[in-house]
Amino acid sequence: MKIIISPAKKMVVDSDNFSVTGRPVFEAKAKKIHHRLLQLSYKDLQELWKCNEQLTEENRKRLREMDFDRALTPAILSYVGLQYQHMSAITMTRGALTYVEKNVRILSGFYGLLKPFDGILPYRLEMQAKLSLGKTDNLYAFWKDSMYQEIAKEDHLIINLASKEYSKVIEPFIKKPVQSITIVFGELVDGKVIQKATIAKMARGEMVRYLAENQIEDLDYIKKFSWDGFEFDEKRSTEQKYFSVMKKNVIL
Numbered sequence: 001m002k003i004i005i006s007p008a009k010k011m012v013v014d015s016d017n018f019s020v021t022g023r024p025v026f027e028a029k030a031k032k033i034h035h036r037l038l039q040l041s042y043k044d045l046q047e048l049w050k051c052n053e054q055l056t057e058e059n060r061k062r063l064r065e066m067d068f069d070r071a072l073t074p075a076i077l078s079y080v081g082l083q084y085q086h087m088s089a090i091t092m093t094r095g096a097l098t099y100v101e102k103n104v105r106i107l108s109g110f111y112g113l114l115k116p117f118d119g120i121l122p123y124r125l126e127m128q129a130k131l132s133l134g135k136t137d138n139l140y141a142f143w144k145d146s147m148y149q150e151i152a153k154e155d156h157l158i159i160n161l162a163s164k165e166y167s168k169v170i171e172p173f174i175k176k177p178v179q180s181i182t183i184v185f186g187e188l189v190d191g192k193v194i195q196k197a198t199i200a201k202m203a204r205g206e207m208v209r210y211l212a213e214n215q216i217e218d219l220d221y222i223k224k225f226s227w228d229g230f231e232f233d234e235k236r237s238t239e240q241k242y243f244s245v246m247k248k249n250v251i252l
Contacts, residue, residue, distance in 0.1 A: 001217055002155040003104045003208060006166040007114075008081025011073075011122035017090055018074045020119030021101070025150060026112030027068065029142075033110055033125070036133050037063050048131060049124050059124040072119030075106050082198065086205030089116070096212035104208060105151060107166040109139045113147040128165050145173040152178050159183065159211075159222065161204045163197075181219070181242055183207065185230055188247045193236065203230055203244065 024030060040048065045063075046056040076089045089100065097116075106114040109127035114120065125131070127139050136142040148170045151158060158174070160167050160182040167182070174180050185203040186193035206227045216222060222242065223232040229246040236243040 001103055001157045001159060002151050003159045003211065004151070004162045004167065004170060005083065005104060005106055005204065005208065006162045007106055007108050008079035008084055009124070009126070010080045011078050012080055013071055013122065014073050014077045015071065018077060018097075018117065020072050020074055021117040022115055022119070024111045024114055024118045024120065026146065029146075030111045031068065032133065033131070033142075034063065034066055036131065037125070048129050051124070055124070062122055062124075066121055066123075068121065072121065074117045075108075075111075075114045075120050076100065076104075076116035078120050078122065079106070082201040083205040083208075086202045087208045088205075092209070092212060095215065096209075099212040099215055100208070103211070107147060107162055107169060112143060113150050126165065127169065140168060143169050145169075148173040157181075161207060181222075181240060183222075183242050183244060185244050186246070188233075188245050193233075193243060193245055199228075199246075203227060207244075 037045070042056065042060065045060055046053070049056060049059060051059070076084070076087075089097065092100065100116050104116050106116070107127070108114055109129060110123045110125040111118075111120055125139075130138050131142075132138070133142045151170070156178045158170065158178065158180040160170070160180055162170070171180065183204070184193065184195060185200040186195040187199075188194075207225050210216070210225050210227070211222070214221065223234075225232065225244065230244045231246075233243040233245040236245065
C-alpha cells in the first residue's frame with residue numbers, strides 16, 4: 001500500500017528531531033528545475049509564485065543559497081501545513097514512523113516523489129505553476145508519468161489522500177494491476193457531499209496518523225476511520241472512491 005499526499009506551501013528547516021535517511025529519487029530533475037528558476041527575473045518569479053514582494057524576495061534568496069548537500073530536513077518535518085500538523089509525525093511512535101516511511105509518499109512539484117525521511121530544502125513551487133522547462137510548458141508535462149512509474153514499481157495499491165492539483169500526476173496513468181482508491185472528505189449538505197479544503201486537509205492528516213498508529217494494511221480497516229464527525233459512507237462509496245462524510249443539516 002502506498003499513501004500519496006500533497007506537500008504544503010509553508011516549510012521550515014528542522015535537523016534536530018529526526019535524521020535524514022535518504023535522498024529524493026528524482027533529485028537530478030529537481031536540480032534542473034532549480035537551474036531554470038535561477039534564470040528567471042524577479043518579476044517572472046513573483047508572477048510564477050503569485051506572492052507579495054516580501055515572499056518573493058525570501059524565496060529568491062532561498063534559490064540563490066540552495067545547496068543540495070547541506071542543511072537538509074526530513075520531508076515529513078519540512079512541510080508544516082494543516083495536514084502535517086494533524087499528522088504530527090514528531091509525536092508518533094517508532095512503529096508508526098516505520099509505517100510512514102514504508103507507505104507514505106509525498107508528491108512535490110520541485111522534488112517529484114518523496115519518501116518521508118528524504119532530505120530536502122525549503123522551496124516554493126506549486127505543481128500547477130506554469131514553469132517552462134526545455135520542451136515542456138508546465139510541471140505536469142515535465143514530470144509526465146515518472147512519479148506513477150516509481151510508485152508502481154513498489155506497490156499495486158494506491159490510497160489517494162492528495163489534492164486534485166497533485167493527484168493529477170498519478171491518476172491519469174493508472175492501469176492494471178495497479179488499483180487506486182481516492183478518499184473524499186466532505187460535509188453532507190442538503191443531500192450533497194461538499195468538500196471544504198481546510199477541514200479536508202486536517203482529516204487527511206488524521207487519517208495518515210490513524211493508518212500509521214494502527215499499522216493498517218487492510219482496506220476494511222481504512223473504512224473504520226472516523227474523526228470529528230467524519231464516518232465512512234458505504235452508500236456513496238465505490239471501489240475507486242471512498243467517501244468519509246460529516247452530516248450537517250442546513251436550515252434555509
